Amino acid sequence: MRIDVHTHIFPPEIIWGRERHFESDPWFKLLYSPPKSRMASAGVLIDAMDEDGVDRAVVFGFPWFDTDTVTRHNDYILESAVKYSPRLVPLACVNPLTRSGPIEAERCLRAGAAGLGELAVYGPCDERTALGRFRDLFDCCRSRRSVLLVHANEPVGHVYPGKAPLGLDFYYRLAADAAGIPLIFGHWGGGLCFYELLKKEAREVLANVYYDTAASPFLYDASIYRHMSEMLPAGKILFGSDYPLIKPARYFREMAESGLPEPHMQAICGGNAARLFGLP
Numbered sequence: 001m002r003i004d005v006h007t008h009i010f011p012p013e014i015i016w017g018r019e020r021h022f023e024s025d026p027w028f029k030l031l032y033s034p035p036k037s038r039m040a041s042a043g044v045l046i047d048a049m050d051e052d053g054v055d056r057a058v059v060f061g062f063p064w065f066d067t068d069t070v071t072r073h074n075d076y077i078l079e080s081a082v083k084y085s086p087r088l089v090p091l092a093c094v095n096p097l098t099r100s101g102p103i104e105a106e107r108c109l110r111a112g113a114a115g116l117g118e119l120a121v122y123g124p125c126d127e128r129t130a131l132g133r134f135r136d137l138f139d140c141c142r143s144r145r146s147v148l149l150v151h152a153n154e155p156v157g158h159v160y161p162g163k164a165p166l167g168l169d170f171y172y173r174l175a176a177d178a179a180g181i182p183l184i185f186g187h188w189g190g191g192l193c194f195y196e197l198l199k200k201e202a203r204e205v206l207a208n209v210y211y212d213t214a215a216s217p218f219l220y221d222a223s224i225y226r227h228m229s230e231m232l233p234a235g236k237i238l239f240g241s242d243y244p245l246i247k248p249a250r251y252f253r254e255m256a257e258s259g260l261p262e263p264h265m266q267a268i269c270g271g272n273a274a275r276l277f278g279l280p
Helices: 012-016 026-032 041-053 067-084 099-108 127-142 168-177 187-197 224-231 248-257 262-277
Strands: 002-006 056-060 089-090 115-119 147-150 184-185 209-212
Touching: 002 209, 002 262, 026 115, 041 056, 041 089, 056 067, 056 115, 056 262, 067 089, 067 099, 115 127, 115 184, 115 209, 115 224, 127 168, 168 184, 168 187, 184 187, 187 209, 187 224, 224 262, 248 262
Parallel strands: 002 056, 056 089, 115 147, 147 184, 184 209
Antiparallel strands: none
16 A cells, blocks of 8 residues: 655645735745645545555645634645545644644644644744744644654755755754654655664654655655665655655655665555554
């Protein structure tokens, strides 16, 4: 079974009228004002899954600043999961810097969300305040053992829209604060995965951390799949496409070309996620 743990879907009315949200949400404008920025509805995602042989997808929205918009978007995520059951696994997305985030998170978890994600900070912020707000969201998940998916990006290299101004130390502290909760870091954890090789402390702090492959073809050489499968414990890597940014087929092709052994590829592309999310 192939499972994509990192996909974004939007209500059709937001797709058609995206410009209406640019003034009120600087992060949304940053990511979606470029004409080439793709957006997809749940139905379009299902068609793409069928085309590339993906059985299940974890779906989520966007960390809106506006409470009404984030509520409507999360409702769409939950409704889509019911409509296309069992193919879509819903995560609730909130803005981790807003005070209303935990309230919305609790509402969605009670309504059937499998966890929270993609929790992201796309602009400058006070890191101490941000860590405190993230802790409040972690508390929502701790008693339920819900899954968390947090955006992370590499601190060096080329600049692109959505590259958060936060360092690996920030993500490491998030992992420590989320102890006991299954935590997926997007985009290979921004390179945090390399520090799993440290002899002291890091292995314990990162014990419940997983890393998805989202946007990997835009960021890393294809050999990363083979190198990471040799370096990390077998169950820690999860296939995530960041659809509609990149179609799943490109990842499958690059994994095969990298020399990744077939059993590792099967685990990354579905087996690991099935165990994490408890999917039959």
